[in-house]
Amino acid sequence: MRVVVPYAAGAPKTRLTDILSATERSDFAAVMRDDVLTALQAVGWEPELLSTEPVDVDVPVIVDSRSLTTAVNAVLAESVPTAVVMADLALATPAALERFFAPAGDVVLVPGRGGGTNAIIVRDPDFRVDYHGASYLDHLDRAEELGASVSVVDSHRLATDIDERTDLVELLLHGEGDAPEWLRSAGFQLAISEGRVGLRREAPD
Amino acid sequence: MRVVVPYAAGAPKTRLTDILSATERSDFAAVMRDDVLTALQAVGWEPELLSTEPVDVDVPVIVDSRSLTTAVNAVLAESVPTAVVMADLALATPAALERFFAPAGDVVLVPGRGGGTNAIIVRDPDFRVDYHGASYLDHLDRAEELGASVSVVDSHRLATDIDERTDLVELLLHGEGDAPEWLRSAGFQLAISEGRVGLRREAPD
Numbered sequence: 001m002r003v004v005v006p007y008a009a010g011a012p013k014t015r016l017t018d019i020l021s022a023t024e025r026s027d028f029a030a031v032m033r034d035d036v037l038t039a040l041q042a043v044g045w046e047p048e049l050l051s052t053e054p055v056d057v058d059v060p061v062i063v064d065s066r067s068l069t070t071a072v073n074a075v076l077a078e079s080v081p082t083a084v085v086m087a088d089l090a091l092a093t094p095a096a097l098e099r100f101f102a103p104a105g106d107v108v109l110v111p112g113r114g115g116g117t118n119a120i121i122v123r124d125p126d127f128r129v130d131y132h133g134a135s136y137l138d139h140l141d142r143a144e145e146l147g148a149s150v151s152v153v154d155s156h157r158l159a160t161d162i163d164e165r166t167d168l169v170e171l172l173l174h175g176e177g178d179a180p181e182w183l184r185s186a187g188f189q190l191a192i193s194e195g196r197v198g199l200r201r202e203a204p205d
Numbered sequence: 206m207r208v209v210v211p212y213a214a215g216a217p218k219t220r221l222t223d224i225l226s227a228t229e230r231s232d233f234a235a236v237m238r239d240d241v242l243t244a245l246q247a248v249g250w251e252p253e254l255l256s257t258e259p260v261d262v263d264v265p266v267i268v269d270s271r272s273l274t275t276a277v278n279a280v281l282a283e284s285v286p287t288a289v290v291m292a293d294l295a296l297a298t299p300a301a302l303e304r305f306f307a308p309a310g311d312v313v314l315v316p317g318r319g320g321g322t323n324a325i326i327v328r329d330p331d332f333r334v335d336y337h338g339a340s341y342l343d344h345l346d347r348a349e350e351l352g353a354s355v356s357v358v359d360s361h362r363l364a365t366d367i368d369e370r371t372d373l374v375e376l377l378l379h380g381e382g383d384a385p386e387w388l389r390s391a392g393f394q395l396a397i398s399e400g401r402v403g404l405r406r407e408a409p410d
Contacts, residue, residue, distance in 0.1 A: 095359070099359075113318075113371075133401075154362050156360055158361075159361035169320065173320050190320070192320075197320035
């Protein structure tokens, strides 16, 4: 099975603009991407990066500047089965990924928080993705139209794509790769007050 | 094993104050609680409700008006093993609960989004809970101090306690019990716009 990790190299993680500079967001996205690639390698896969621009990583890179949906569908048109795993799943561990790769469905879906599709395995050659809007629901519908069997993987680690401030809390709580260390080096830490866990940033030493 | 579902009967779900009236919040909390009890029964458990006030439900009720932590620890002092499952885990399905009950650890933890402890199994008679703050981290520490083995269950369904507006989106996306129907009857629906999934409320018919 091909394992593809889409990566938007330019101006990533715009929903973190209020707490990270453009350079920081770019660095942080690259560290998360490398965590995802490393976790995939740890369970025996040879991931390819599907990047909007050439980038310097230690895995094969497919450069495709088109939209995420178009670029992924070009890969699916070439070869199934293919797994597509988002580059910002910084909570992904080998154990969580093994659960993702275990089911036998024609389509295996991991819903992201908010209705996205954080990871998908496509074994049906006629299935195509559409990442716009509530893609999880759209992918369920599409599989049903094709008569394709669907497995859904229930994982907090894989449901949590790192987009927003509250996602950084999850990364500090549960992250096991380099991304939580990057955050801590940048001065972020958990801020625990009355019954709530938030995020605090202090100037790094 | 005892299975206990804590339930705060008075003024629940205060973080939904901006979109639900006090009566609605109370009704909604009760529907979620009943979904959790039903899902537990579906996998063969006989849950008890640990309620701050007497309530009319179809399971045994222990009334304890003290704090959540104190009330749960009183149960743990009486009997282990005990499982404690929060009453607002409205995405809990029998399959997700079976994964929770599967591991053999002295302490089995399900982290909630934001660092809480959404479900726990305690087999070590010396273990006590503390639900204040980042209880997930505190419970990990406490288990380590006791030399108790720990299993952590990675589940989006069980990590998603229904506290905030964005959690209602998850409930509409994935809920299988009566709670998502309650929400729809109250006029809530997914609002899908450019790339994002939100929540909309319209006057019920």
